[in-house]
Amino acid sequence: xxxxxxALLDGLCRLLDYSLDVYPILIESDSQILVDMVNHTFEPxxxxxxxxxxxxxxxxxxxxxxQHTYKEGNSVPNSFVNKGILxxxxxxxxxxxxxxxHIRLLIQQEQRQIRSIRKMISIKRI
Numbered sequence: 001x002x003x004x005x006x007a008l009l010d011g012l013c014r015l016l017d018y019s020l021d022v023y024p025i026l027i028e029s030d031s032q033i034l035v036d037m038v039n040h041t042f043e044p045x046x047x048x049x050x051x052x053x054x055x056x057x058x059x060x061x062x063x064x065x066x067q068h069t070y071k072e073g074n075s076v077p078n079s080f081v082n083k084g085i086l087x088x089x090x091x092x093x094x095x096x097x098x099x100x101x102h103i104r105l106l107i108q109q110e111q112r113q114i115r116s117i118r119k120m121i122s123i124k125r126i
Contacts, residue, residue, distance in 0.1 A: 004031045005051040007081070012058045025064040030071045038066050076110060079103045 008027070015025070029035050036042035037052055038059065044052045071078070083100060084090055093099050099107070 001031065001033060001045070001048060002051065004029060004034045005048060005055065008034065009051060009055050009058075012055065012062075015062075016058065023063045025062055027064060027066040028069040028073060029066065030069055030074045032068045035066050035068045076103060076106045079106055 008029070015022075027038075033042055037044045037048070038055065079100075080103060083103070096104065096107075
């Protein structure tokens with residue numbers, strides 16, 4: 001849980017650092033517990049309260065919505081994180097040409113809205 005919270009906090013700090021004017025903000029997390037904590041429907045464990053308060057302080061200044069997504073819905077961010085862990089380095093990509101090929105393919109799938117089987121089943125149930 002702490003890793004997901006730190007990732008969200010880092011992303012929000014970067015958003016503020018770069019003064020990105022992208023509102024409203026849609027935050028998607030494959031952690032339902034994190035979504036519930038941000039939405040105040042789940043009481044965080046004591047060890048997470050400080051991180052959550054930092055997240056909520058930033059979000060209080062933004063126009064945002066947070067929602068749960070399946071793990072497949074987070075394949076692009078997860079791929080970036082895994083690459084960073086494997087390479088043991090933080091990389092900033094200045095153009096799409098410098099993004100690793102396997103991640104570019106995932107981005108293209110999302111842009112074309114190619115769905116995973118789990119997403120297709122969820123849509124049919126609705």
